[in-house]
Amino acid sequence: MDFAWTEEQRELRSSLLNFIEAEIKPNLTGWYRDEVIPRELFAKMAERQLLGYREVNGRWIEAPTLDQIIVAEALAEVSPGIAVGLLAHAGLGLYALHRFGSGEQKEKYFLPGVKGQQISAFANTEPTAGSDVANIRLMARPVSGGYLLNGTKMFITNGTLADFLIVSAVTDPQAGRKHEAISLFVVESEGLKRRKIRKRVWTPSDLATLFFEDFFVPQDGLIGELNQGFRLIMRTFTSSRIGLAALAIGTALGAYRLALARANSREAFGKKLLDHEAKAFEFASALSRIEAARLLTRKAAWLKDTGQDYTLAASMAKFYACEEAKAIAFFAAEVFGASGIIEDNPIYKFPLDAWASALGEGTGDIQKLVISRELRKRLEAAGSQFEI
Ligand SMILES: Cc1cc2nc3c(=O)[nH]c(=O)nc-3n(C[C@H](O)[C@H](O)[C@H](O)COP(=O)(O)OP(=O)(O)OC[C@H]3O[C@@H](n4cnc5c(N)ncnc54)[C@H](O)[C@@H]3O)c2cc1C
Structure with missing residues (x-):
C-alpha cells in the first residue's frame, strides 16, 4: 500500500495551486458579488488539462480519479461553489457523454466541452423527483425525426450557463418498472426557457429551473439505447x-x-x-x-x-x-x-x-x-x- 502522491500528482497539485493563486483568488470577490463563474474559467482550466480528461495520441481519456479528486479538493478549499460548477460540467455532463455518447455526440458536444469552449449541465431533478431518481415526469414523445420534450427540471447546476445539457426523460410511460421507462438525451440549450434560482449556497455557481415546452430534440440526441437511461x-x-x-x-x-x-x-x-x-x-x-x-x-x-x-x-x-x-x-x-x-x-x-x-x-x-x-x-x- 502506497499513500504517497506520485511525482506527476505533486506537479498537478503545484500547478493547480499556482493557477488558483493567479486566476481564482484575486477574482473571488467580484465573482461572489455577481454570483457568476465566468465562462473563461472553464476554458483556462481546460487549457491546463484540469477538467479531468487528457488528450493522448489524439484521443481523449479520463484522467485518473485520484488526480481528479486532487483538483476538486484544492478548488473547494478556496471556493466550493467554483468546484461544483466545474464538477457538474466535467464529472456529470462530460462524463455521461464520454462514457455513453456516440462518436458523433462526442465530436459535436464532448470535444468543445472538454476544451472549455462549451459548458454542460446534467438535468435529472424535477419539482416532484429528487432522491427518487426514477420518479421523473418530463416526457419525451416521439415525433418525426426526433422527440418533443415537455416538463420541468429544477435545481440544475450550470443550468443557465450551459450550452448543452444531458437530460433524462420518460420515453416509455407504459413500462412496468419506472427504471425501464427512462432515456437520456443530449440537448442544445438554444431556445430553452431557463430561470436562475437565487440561493445562499455554493456561490458563485449557477443553479436554474428549466422549462421544456414542446422542445424538439433530434433522434441523434438520444444517448445510448432507448429506455436504458436509468x-x-x-x-x-x-x-x-x-x-x-x-x-x-x-x-x-x-x-x-x-x-x-x-x-x-x-x-x-x-x-x-x-x-x-x-x-x-x-x-x-x-x-x-x-x-x-x-x-x-x-x-x-x-x-x-x-x-x-x-x-x-x-x-x-x-x-x-x-x-x-x-x-x-x-x-x-x-x-x-x-x-x-x-x-x-x-x-x-x-x-x-x-x-x-x-x-x-x-x-x-x-x-x-x-x-x-x-x-x-x-x-x-x-x-x-x-x-x-
Ligand atoms: C445546490 C444544488 C445543486 C444541485 N444540482 C443538481 C444538478 O446539477 N442536477 C440535478 O439533476 N440535480 C441537482 N440537484 C438536486 C439534488 O440532486 C436533489 O436536491 C437531491 O437529490 C435531493 O432531492 P430533493 O431535493 O427532491 O429531496 P427529496 O428527495 O424530496 O428528499 C427530502 C428528504 O427526504 C429524504 N429521503 C428521500 N427519500 C428517502 C428514503 N428512501 N429514505 C430515507 N430518507 C429519504 C432525503 O434524504 C431528504 O432529507 C442540486 C441540488 C442542490 C441543492
Missing part, C-alpha cells in the same frame, strides 16, 4: 459521488485552515484559543476526521481507477465526507465567535456549502440506502463474514 444516470452519479466527497473534504479543510489560523492568534483568558486544551482537542478530532474522509475517498478513487466495483466505497466516502464537512465547517465558523457571521469573512460560506454538498448527488439518506443494499448483496453472497 442505468446510465446511476453510473454517472456513482462516479460523481467521489468528486463530491472530495469537494466536501476541501470544504472542511478550507474552513479548518481558516479556523486554525484564527485559533492560533486570537487570545481569550490570557492565552491563544489553540492553547486551551478543549479547543486543541476539537482541532485534533477534526483533523483526524478529515484524514479519514480523505482515505475513504482515495480508496473509492483507487477502486474506480483499477476497474473494480466502487459503488459501496463511493457512497461511504460521500456520506462520511459530507457529514464531517457539515460538522467541521460549523465548528470552524464558531471558532471565529461573532466575527464569523460578518459577510466579508470568508469562513461564512463554508457551513452553507457543506450543507449543499450533503444534498447534491444523493443525500446522506440515499447514500445509506445504497450502502445498505450493497451490504445485503454481500451478506447474501458470503454471509456475515463477507470480505471488506
Whole structure:
C-alpha cells in the first residue's frame, strides 16, 4: 500500500495551486458579488488539462480519479461553489457523454466541452423527483425525426450557463418498472426557457429551473439505447459521488485552515484559543476526521481507477465526507465567535456549502440506502463474514 502522491500528482497539485493563486483568488470577490463563474474559467482550466480528461495520441481519456479528486479538493478549499460548477460540467455532463455518447455526440458536444469552449449541465431533478431518481415526469414523445420534450427540471447546476445539457426523460410511460421507462438525451440549450434560482449556497455557481415546452430534440440526441437511461444516470452519479466527497473534504479543510489560523492568534483568558486544551482537542478530532474522509475517498478513487466495483466505497466516502464537512465547517465558523457571521469573512460560506454538498448527488439518506443494499448483496453472497 502506497499513500504517497506520485511525482506527476505533486506537479498537478503545484500547478493547480499556482493557477488558483493567479486566476481564482484575486477574482473571488467580484465573482461572489455577481454570483457568476465566468465562462473563461472553464476554458483556462481546460487549457491546463484540469477538467479531468487528457488528450493522448489524439484521443481523449479520463484522467485518473485520484488526480481528479486532487483538483476538486484544492478548488473547494478556496471556493466550493467554483468546484461544483466545474464538477457538474466535467464529472456529470462530460462524463455521461464520454462514457455513453456516440462518436458523433462526442465530436459535436464532448470535444468543445472538454476544451472549455462549451459548458454542460446534467438535468435529472424535477419539482416532484429528487432522491427518487426514477420518479421523473418530463416526457419525451416521439415525433418525426426526433422527440418533443415537455416538463420541468429544477435545481440544475450550470443550468443557465450551459450550452448543452444531458437530460433524462420518460420515453416509455407504459413500462412496468419506472427504471425501464427512462432515456437520456443530449440537448442544445438554444431556445430553452431557463430561470436562475437565487440561493445562499455554493456561490458563485449557477443553479436554474428549466422549462421544456414542446422542445424538439433530434433522434441523434438520444444517448445510448432507448429506455436504458436509468442505468446510465446511476453510473454517472456513482462516479460523481467521489468528486463530491472530495469537494466536501476541501470544504472542511478550507474552513479548518481558516479556523486554525484564527485559533492560533486570537487570545481569550490570557492565552491563544489553540492553547486551551478543549479547543486543541476539537482541532485534533477534526483533523483526524478529515484524514479519514480523505482515505475513504482515495480508496473509492483507487477502486474506480483499477476497474473494480466502487459503488459501496463511493457512497461511504460521500456520506462520511459530507457529514464531517457539515460538522467541521460549523465548528470552524464558531471558532471565529461573532466575527464569523460578518459577510466579508470568508469562513461564512463554508457551513452553507457543506450543507449543499450533503444534498447534491444523493443525500446522506440515499447514500445509506445504497450502502445498505450493497451490504445485503454481500451478506447474501458470503454471509456475515463477507470480505471488506
Ligand atoms: C445546490 C444544488 C445543486 C444541485 N444540482 C443538481 C444538478 O446539477 N442536477 C440535478 O439533476 N440535480 C441537482 N440537484 C438536486 C439534488 O440532486 C436533489 O436536491 C437531491 O437529490 C435531493 O432531492 P430533493 O431535493 O427532491 O429531496 P427529496 O428527495 O424530496 O428528499 C427530502 C428528504 O427526504 C429524504 N429521503 C428521500 N427519500 C428517502 C428514503 N428512501 N429514505 C430515507 N430518507 C429519504 C432525503 O434524504 C431528504 O432529507 C442540486 C441540488 C442542490 C441543492
